[in-house]
Amino acid sequence: MIPRALLLLTVGSTLGCGLIAGAFFAFSSFVMPALAKLPPAQGIAAMQSINVVVLNRSFLGVFVGTAGACLILAVVSLFSWSEAGSRLRVAGSALYITGTFLVTMARNVPLNDALARVSPAAAEAAETWSRYVPAWTAWNTVRTLAALASAALFTLALVQSARAD
Known part of the structure; x- marks a missing residue:
């Protein structure tokens, strides 16, 4: 049986990964293509603004909270390796931390940071x-897929844990 705190941490991590995957998906699928259609000065100015507001x-x-939750989840799951869902929780955590957080x-x-130093009106x-x-966009797509896969792994961990009960 999965302890209540571990269950809540897994659910929270699943939701966090899903939210981040959705936000990043939006950027790769329509925000960046829309910005790319603008004249470069306008696209740069818009992205610079987004990078401040985010x-x-x-x-x-x-x-960051999801990364922290994943770190805790991985450590706890390593210490309960034989319990149902532990391997999936470690895999999901490692994927989010490396493929989403560290890639970012x-x-x-x-x-x-390099774009922030560019004047939209500059010749270059x-x-x-x-x-x-x-x-x-390519690196953002990596982040999107990593966060989505993490959410899927956490979901499978929850299912596996529920079946073990």
Whole structure:
């Protein structure tokens, strides 16, 4: 039987991963393609604004909070390795932390920081934007798939735990 705290942590991680996957999916599927259709100066200005506004309590709370929950979930699951769902919880946690959180820090944030230093009206802005959009979108798609797969693994862990009861 899965302890109540572990159940709640798994459900919370599942929901957090799903929310993040949805937000990132929106960017890869229609936000970035829409921004790419704008003149480069407008696309850059819009993305620079988004990159400032995204640093808010609600988004960061879910994004960072889910990473923290996954870390706790992985550690607890390693200590209860033989229990139903433990392997799936560790896999889901590792995937979110590496494929979503660390990819963000190592790939998307540096791209955003570089874009923040570009003046939308500068001569090199169009060239920077033409490199930024496909690179940022590709890494964002990696984050999307990792968060979605994590949510699926956590869901399977919940099912496996429920069947073991």
